[in-house]
Amino acid sequence: MSTKILSLGNFLSRPINILLKQNNVTPNLKTNFSTTTVACVNFFNKLPADKLWKSVTSVSNAGAKKGRGKGAGRIRIRDLNRGQVIGVGRINMLWPGLSAPVIRGRELLKQQRLPDDPDRTEKLIKIRDSMTRFRRLKLSPIERGWSGAKMPGRSIGPPDPVGEDEFVGFDTKILQLKSLLLMKGSLGRTRNYKAMVVTGNGQGLAGFGFGKAKEAPAALRKAKNRAGQKLMSFEIYNGHTINHDFYTAFGKTKIFVQKKNEGHGLVCHRAIKEICQAIGIKDLRAKVEGSNNLPHLVKAFFIGLLQQRTPQQLAEEKKLHLVEYKSENAYYPKVIASPKEVRTKEQIPKDETLDFTQYVMNDKVILKKKKFRPFYESMPSYKYYLKKYEKYRNHERIRLNLKVEYGDVKSFLTDKYPEKAEKDA
Incomplete structure (x- = not known):
């Protein structure tokens, strides 16, 4: 006679008649067995979906004070039943109690498979795919910014009216929108948004502004309204370009701006291009050297525009005639402005700068890189x-x-x- 030791798990998993036979016990078929229903309640079917997701994505108050769960905000709460309808699937089935009533009149319905309907299957697939797939917001090419659907470069309309005064004909372009993380003793790490915009009517009036807020739309609205309150007037030469070449700088950002003929276009940094369009300048070339810090770039360009002088002012400064040469006029000299008193040749010092470009550029020269011959020559x-x-x-x-x-x-x-x-x- 061999003895076997059975564990509790093996004992419970084996059929009762086999166990009785192994122990030489004949089962009594007249024995009555009583069954008791046990409610299987656990963590996952006791709580609703919102609380389950909260347990995954959130942190307790004590943990938040200690700085835990910094990346918990990145987890998105997903609807696990999205695109699913209970009782409806790709196979056309009749489910009593789900897709059909249990009793129809005096007849008790049974589960059965209905004939296939191709139109119904295609509709279900389209509905499910449209609900489960993430579709990126599509913008028209006119509404796009500098880089796809990102905000910099996009238009957000004119500033809000002040009382009865409205900004008719104005348009605002976003130059910068970035998030800032601020560390505070009581709240910990908080997120703010900083925006920089430029607004103008395309006829010589323009301004730029900054805005900070907890949300991006609020920061953009603040910046837009501040830009509308700080408008500056600029003179556009012949309705298409600047008065003269100029050099400007702010911080470590240096900009060399050149006046161009009609039809040349805007060959410059994209932020400078947006500013020129807001002002109404159509032809210009700008070379940026040094730092590409965007706020410094915008401030430097506005400073250079404000420091421009009209042809008459330049003629009065030098007390000489201002003459223009153009290729479309076969470089025929044309007097643009004349001073009230003109100096004679004897009154001009020998060391005075008479080159116009050198004078308006403040003796600054654009850095030109050496051009090497192509290897195939x-x-x-x-x-x-x-x-x-x-x-x-x-x-x-x-x-x-x-x-x-x-x-x-x-x-x-x-x-x-x-x-x-x-x-x-």
């Missing part, structure tokens, strides 16, 4: 290429000149020999 194959295509070198320029002068591409001898042109036609 020293290769024999490139020299062979130049020699081979020498006879075709000016063809594009000649074709363009013929279209400008004669209206089409034709020979220089067409006027002398018109019969040749008729044969070609």
Whole structure:
């Protein structure tokens, strides 16, 4: 006779008749067994979903005071039943009590599978996918900022009206929006938002402002209204550019701004471009050197614009005529401004700066990097290429000149020999 030791887990998991046989006990079939219902209550089915998520994502008051749970705010509470309808699935089933009543009249309904409906399946898939998939907010190309759906570069409309006065024709562009973390003794680490915007009407009135708040929309609204309260007036030369070249700086940020002809466009930093559009400047080139700190960049550019002088003021400063040369006028001199008293040649000192660009730039020169020759210019194959295509070198320029002068591409001898042109036609 062999003895077996059974653990409690093995004992409970085995059928009762097998255990009785192993112990040589004949089961009595007349024995009555009583059953008792036991409620299986635990942590997960006792509490609702909100409290369960709170236990995962939140920290107790004592833990928060000690600085625990710093990254708990990043966890998003998810709806685990999102896109799910109880009793409705891809298979067309009839579930009494879920998708159909239990009793229909005097008939007790049973679970059964209904014939497949392809239209219903496609609709369920589309509804479920639309509810479960995260869709990024799509913006039109006109409403986009500098980088996709981010706020810098986007328009937020004119400033709020002050009493009965409204900002008609104004538009505000966001230049910067960033979050700041502040450490406080009582509240710990708190988050603030800082915004910088520029507003203008495109006709010489513009201003910039800063705003701080607990939320991003409030910070933007503060900055927008402060920019509207600090408007500055600028003179636009011929309605499209600045009065003259200038050099400006703020902190370690240096900006060299150059006046350009009509049609050149705005070739500059994107923040400077937004400021120029708010003011109404259309043609300009700006070179930034040193620090790219955005607030310093904006302040430096506004300082440079405010320090501009009109052509008449420049003529009065130097007591000389101000003459302009333009390529569209074949560099023919044109007097723009004349002073009340003009100095003679003998009255001008020998060491005085007479170069206009050097004078308005405050003796500052733009740093020009050395240009190296391309590597392929020293290769024999490139020299062979130049020699081979020498006879075709000016063809594009000649074709363009013929279209400008004669209206089409034709020979220089067409006027002398018109019969040749008729044969070609």
